Amino acid sequence: MLGYVASRAFRALVTILLVLTFAFFILNATGDPAILILSADAPPEAIEAFREEWGLNAPLWKQYIGYLWNLAHGELGRSMRDGRDAWAVVSERIPVTLAITIPALIIKLVIGISAGIVAALWRDTWVDRLVMAFSVTGYTVPSFVLGLALMLVFAVQLGWLPAAGADSWRHAILPIITLGVAGAAVLARFTRSAMLEVLGQPFIRTGLAKGLVWRAVVIGHAFPNAAIPTLTIAGFMIGSLVAGAVVVESVFAWPGVGRLLVSAVGNRDLMVVQAILLLVTVTMVSANLIVDIVYGFVDPRLRTARGGQARGGT
Amino acid sequence: MTAPLIELKDLTVDFPVGGNWVRALHGVSLTIRRGEALGLVGESGSGKSVTWLAATKLLPAKARIDGKVLLDGKPIQGLTRDQMASVRGKRVALIFQDPTSSLNPVHRVGTQIGEAVRLHRGFDAAAARAEAKRLLDRVHIPSAARRLDDYPHELSGGTNQRVMIAMALAGEPDLLVADEPTTALDVTIQAQILDLLAEMRRETGMALVLISHDLGIVADITDRVAVMYAGRIVEEAPVDALFDDPRHPYTQGLLAALPDVAGPRRRLTAIPGQVPNPAALPPGCAFAPRCPAAIAGCVTAIPSLDAVAADRRTACFRAGDGTPWEIAA
Numbered sequence: 174m175l176g177y178v179a180s181r182a183f184r185a186l187v188t189i190l191l192v193l194t195f196a197f198f199i200l201n202a203t204g205d206p207a208i209l210i211l212s213a214d215a216p217p218e219a220i221e222a223f224r225e226e227w228g229l230n231a232p233l234w235k236q237y238i239g240y241l242w243n244l245a246h247g248e249l250g251r252s253m254r255d256g257r258d259a260w261a262v263v264s265e266r267i268p269v270t271l272a273i274t275i276p277a278l279i280i281k282l283v284i285g286i287s288a289g290i291v292a293a294l295w296r297d298t299w300v301d302r303l304v305m306a307f308s309v310t311g312y313t314v315p316s317f318v319l320g321l322a323l324m325l326v327f328a329v330q331l332g333w334l335p336a337a338g339a340d341s342w343r344h345a346i347l348p349i350i351t352l353g354v355a356g357a358a359v360l361a362r363f364t365r366s367a368m369l370e371v372l373g374q375p376f377i378r379t380g381l382a383k384g385l386v387w388r389a390v391v392i393g394h395a396f397p398n399a400a401i402p403t404l405t406i407a408g409f410m411i412g413s414l415v416a417g418a419v420v421v422e423s424v425f426a427w428p429g430v431g432r433l434l435v436s437a438v439g440n441r442d443l444m445v446v447q448a449i450l451l452l453v454t455v456t457m458v459s460a461n462l463i464v465d466i467v468y469g470f471v472d473p474r475l476r477t478a479r480g481g482q483a484r485g486g487t
Numbered sequence: 488m489t490a491p492l493i494e495l496k497d498l499t500v501d502f503p504v505g506g507n508w509v510r511a512l513h514g515v516s517l518t519i520r521r522g523e524a525l526g527l528v529g530e531s532g533s534g535k536s537v538t539w540l541a542a543t544k545l546l547p548a549k550a551r552i553d554g555k556v557l558l559d560g561k562p563i564q565g566l567t568r569d570q571m572a573s574v575r576g577k578r579v580a581l582i583f584q585d586p587t588s589s590l591n592p593v594h595r596v597g598t599q600i601g602e603a604v605r606l607h608r609g610f611d612a613a614a615a616r617a618e619a620k621r622l623l624d625r626v627h628i629p630s631a632a633r634r635l636d637d638y639p640h641e642l643s644g645g646t647n648q649r650v651m652i653a654m655a656l657a658g659e660p661d662l663l664v665a666d667e668p669t670t671a672l673d674v675t676i677q678a679q680i681l682d683l684l685a686e687m688r689r690e691t692g693m694a695l696v697l698i699s700h701d702l703g704i705v706a707d708i709t710d711r712v713a714v715m716y717a718g719r720i721v722e723e724a725p726v727d728a729l730f731d732d733p734r735h736p737y738t739q740g741l742l743a744a745l746p747d748v749a750g751p752r753r754r755l756t757a758i759p760g761q762v763p764n765p766a767a768l769p770p771g772c773a774f775a776p777r778c779p780a781a782i783a784g785c786v787t788a789i790p791s792l793d794a795v796a797a798d799r800r801t802a803c804f805r806a807g808d809g810t811p812w813e814i815a816a
Contacts, residue, residue, distance in 0.1 A: 375583060376591040381545055382583075383603045383654060384576025386569045393602070397593045473638040474592060 181465050185458040192454040193244070193447065197237055200443050205229075209441040210253055227253060240447070249451070250444035259444040263433065263452060267415060269339065270422070270429030273348045274414045280353030281360050281410055286403065288357065289364025294391065296369065304361060311358025320351040320424040337426040348425045352418060356410055363406045367399040374398070401472050404464060412460030416453040489521045491560070492661055492694055493542070493579070498554035500534075500541045508551065509766045511537050513718040515554075516792075519662060524688060524695040526705025526726065528741065529715035530762050535698045538715075539664045543579055544571040577607050580655035584667040586647035590639035596623075596650045597635030603657035622653035626683060645676035652683060662694040663687075669704065681708055702741050706730065714738050717763055717773035720792055724799035734795055734806040736780045772804070780805045 207223045208215075224230045228239065243250060249260040292304035314322075324347060328336035335344050371377070372395055380390035410417070419431030426432070430449060437445040469475050500512035512534045519525055527535045540546045542556045544566075556564045563574055575581070583589045591599060600622055601615035610618060616635065623631035626649040639647050648668060655663055665684060669677035685708040688695050697705050705712055706726060713723040714737060722735035733739045740758040747753070760777040763769060769776055775785040784804055792802040 375585060375589045378545055379583065379589045379651070379654075380591070381572070382543070382575055382581040384572050384574075384606050384658060385602070386572045394591050394594075398591070401593075472593060473595075474640050 177469070178466060181462055185462050188458050189451070189454050193241075193451060194237075196447055196450045197240060198233070200441075200446060201233060201236070204441055206253055206441040206443055244451075249448045252445050253442050254440060254445075259448040262445055263430065263448045266428065266430045266433050267452075269427070270415060270418055270431065273345050273352060273421070273427060273429070274418050276345070276349045277352035277356065277418075278410060278414060280349065281356030282407060284353070285357035285360025286364045288361040289403075290368055290399075292361065292365045293368030293372065301365075304365070308358040308361045308365075311354050312362070314355075315420075316351055316355050317420050317424050319354060320347070320421055323347050323351055324425070337424075339427055344425075344427070348418070348421050348427050351421050351424070360403070360406060360410070364399065364403050367402040368395060370402075371395045371398040397471070401468070404467060404471065408460050408464030408467075411463075412457040415456045416449070489523075491518045492521045492523075492558070493519045494555075494557040494560075495538065495542055496555040496557065498538065498541055498552070498556065500537055500546065500553075501551040503549055503551075504766060507766070511718055511765050512541065515715075515718075515720055517713060517720065517723075519694050519696060521661065522688075522692050522694050523711065524685075524697065524709040526702075526709035526712040527696055527698045527715060528700065528702050528705055528712055530700055532717075532762050532765070533715040534718040535700075535715050536666050537718075539581065539666065539696065539698065543575055543581065543664070544568060545575075545581070576603055576655075576658040576660065578658075578660055579662045579664060580658055580660035581664045581666065582648070582651040582655050582668050585644075585671045586651050586668075587639055587642075587644055587671075589651060590647055592639055595636050595638055596642070596647075600635075600650065600654045600657055603654050607658035618657070619653070622656055623650070625656065626650075626653045626687075628653075643676075644672050645680065648672065648676075648680050649683065652680075652687065656687060656691070659691070660693055662696065664696045664698070666698045667700070668697070670700070677704070684708060703745050714741065717768060718765060719773065719802065720800075721774065721802045722800070723792070724796075724801075728796075728799060734799070734801040735803045736778045736805065737774050740777075772802075 206227070207220045207229060211220055211223055228236060231239070240250070249258070249263075251257060252259050252262050288304045288308070292301040292308075295301050311319075324336050327334045327347060334346055335341070336347075338344050372391075377390055377394060380394045381387070385393070415430055416434070417431075418427070418429060419434060421427070422429045422431035423435055430452070434446065434449045436442075437449065495515055495517045497514045497516055498512055499510060499514050501508040501510050503509075515534070515538050517525075517538070527538070529535050537546070541550070541552045544552075546552065552564070554564070555562055558574065558578060563571070566574070590596065597616060597619045600619035601610075601612070604610050604615040604618045604622075605612070608618070620631050620635055623634055628634050628646060628649050634642070634646070639650070642650070651668075663684070668684065669680050672680060681704065684695060684697070687693070688708075695709070697709055699705050702712070709726055711724070712726050712729045713720050714729075714735065715721065716737050722729070722733070722738045724734075729738065730742065733742055737758070740756070743756040744758060746755060758777055763773055763776070769786065771784075771786040771788055772778070772781070772790055775781040778785065782805065788804075790802045790804050792800045795801045795806055
């Protein structure tokens with residue numbers, strides 16, 4: 174088990190390094206920050222001074238080594254816009270994003286999983302069809318369309334909630350619902366198919382044959398097995414807590430990490446973009462790592478596949 | 488003769504197939520007496536498993552079941568699914584064909600046996616674990632105490648079938664229905680499992696229904712055999728009588744296809760053709776198209792299952808007319 178965790182952790186580190194490398198070279202290849210930040214009309218001396226100040230005149234590979242070196246020392250660099258520490262710029266946005274993504278995650282898990290279970294248990298009835306109709310709608314409609322539609326109805330038409338901004342908790346409601354509905358739709362579909370798969374297994378019939386009532390079979394035997402595939406998608410959702418709201422934050426002008434990313438990319442504020450990408454990669458990779466480890470506890474077959482062996486004759 | 492434990496009376500089962508009802512079971516009547524061992528034999532799709540899944544309400548809810556099931560003379564067919572749960576495991580236990588996938592992969596085998604013990608005997612967790620260990624000992628699993636904490640995927644198919652049997656014994660049932668319990672196992676393991684079933688029956692006095700496609704398997708450990716074909720019982724007889732003097736041409740065909748270990752070497756004869764599709768049964772006797780003894784009447788009328796001796800029944804217009812498989816061969 175320890176060796177397994179260590180190898181997964183090593184792979185996670187390699188993944189993070191790869192993402193950072195790609196991001197560094199692609200961002201540097203797609204435009205000159207000096208011109209974008211100072212504008213093309215700026216005097217050549219100013220541009221040259223800016224390049225000198227930020228080390229942009231050095232060969233790219235030297236810049237890359239320097240970037241990694243600083244990173245290894247906990248330095249994420251400074252924002253090219255205002256000279257503030259890039260990590261400070263990013264980290265002050267994290268709680269703002271979590272304020273909508275955590276409630277949305279709770280909605281996804283509670284509604285998505287229970288709707289999926291209900292649909293599977295009442296398969297081919299009107300309940301199932303209703304849940305699936307909502308689910309298909311929920312994940313085929315893009316979140317910006319859903320967000321705008323909600324805004325139109327609840328802010329513009331009914332005037333119940335503010336349309337955009339982040340001045341009060343009431344501003345958070347529409348972004349939370351927008352995020353929650355789409356995720357719940359995905360999770361409902363996943364949970365339903367996981368449950369249907371498990372309910373068709375012979376051990377479900379064994380549970381009934383030994384005298385358990387249907388409810389006990391579902392709770393004691395179907396749920397623990399259906400949890401395994403559902404865990405994957407839930408882990409992915411946890412990994413996207415920090416950066417999964419780029420579109421929704423833009424639609425609702427919610428000043429979180431996602432909106433910072435959009436503006437930093439537009440501004441070619443390389444250090445801020447790279448700090449955000451590092452944050453996103455680390456959270457996503459850690460969530461996957463945690464899911465991998467939790468798998469080992471939930472599914473005994475994976476546990477032995479990693480070290481144990483089959484025992485017993487007949 | 489002891490009292491009937493469970494009686495199936497004119498049991499029919501229909502499945503919905505593309506908007507139509509397809510009849511899988513055409514009125515099966517069968518009596519199991521206390522402590523008796525019955526073999527239920529037939530090819531795949533003959534309705535052997537469906538009979539007992541229907542009797543214990545384990546078929547999917549969309550299946551339509553008709554007829555009567557009497558347990559100790561009292562009808563149980565009207566019970567709800569939850570009421571039926573108190574019959575299953577406690578009065579009638581079942582084990583199935585593929586033991587490894589019949590056990591829950593994420594629970595330890597001790598937990599799964601313990602669950603049945605707690606359910607039927609009201610033990611607490613510690614007592615249930617002790618009883619689970621005792622049951623594993625009884626089904627001759629070595630180092631039972633350590634096996635309690637194993638998962639099904641860590642054990643062989645034969646061991647898992649022993650676990651299934653231990654779990655079935657947990658409720659001290661009056662009847663064990665073993666549905667092809669050895670089909671998924673190696674031949675050497677098959678014999679061990681059959682021996683174990685026979686031993687458990689001797690020790691507990693429970694009745695046994697052994698469902699198999701193989702007459703040879705049921706011969707050794709059952710008292711009586713019912714042969715099924717296309718959703719009907721076509722012959723029912725004490726096991727010795729059936730082997731010595733099969734009356735139905737289908738039974739004769741099954742025996743002709745069985746290798747004879749003791750007797751002289753002879754060519755095995757297969758029954759030509761295939762089991763008919765339940766959705767398109769021939770109008771007369773369902774076996775007539777494959778039967779070497781069929782006469783004109785066989786293709787128009789369905790023979791009823793009639794007593795041909797004190798303790799045997801046959802559904803054939805030509806029962807007792809000879810041995811068509813020898814004539815044909």
